Amino acid sequence: MADTTVKIDTGTRDRFAAIAAARGTSVRALLAELAIEQENQLNLGVATAEFRKAIAQPGIAEAFDRDFGGLPQPSHTSSRAA
Template sequence: MSPPTGTSVKIDDTTRDRLKALADGAGLSMKDYLARLAEEKEHGKLLDTATAVFRRIIEPGILDRFDADFGGLPPVTHETPRAA
């Protein structure tokens, strides 16, 4: 089995420097930092989807009580597809 291949992405120097500083601060290589960032963004999107579904299916009144007791669910940052 051959090792995975890589690719290059052209970004401006300022963005590269910002990403490098973030990676260094996390104690990671740029490659590992970007992989972790992608995983975190995917995870966040899945949580947003679950939150949106929960808000659509919850019984009236229960969500208000949840919000009052726990400060509410996090805001949804993207639209989720609805079943047909």
């Protein structure tokens, strides 16, 4: 893949460098990871919106409950960090 240059202010550059150093990686790798994470978040938002539209259709939630036994009940015995 070809390289390119992105102009950012020095404060932002320094923050990226500090985060990358703390993770033991390069700024290049950090930015690639952040781009993938943000792309995944956008896709998840689209998928969530489509899922909500689908289950809002009449009878869908009832069919899900009938066919799959509904949503699991929250576990009160699971340990969670406070």
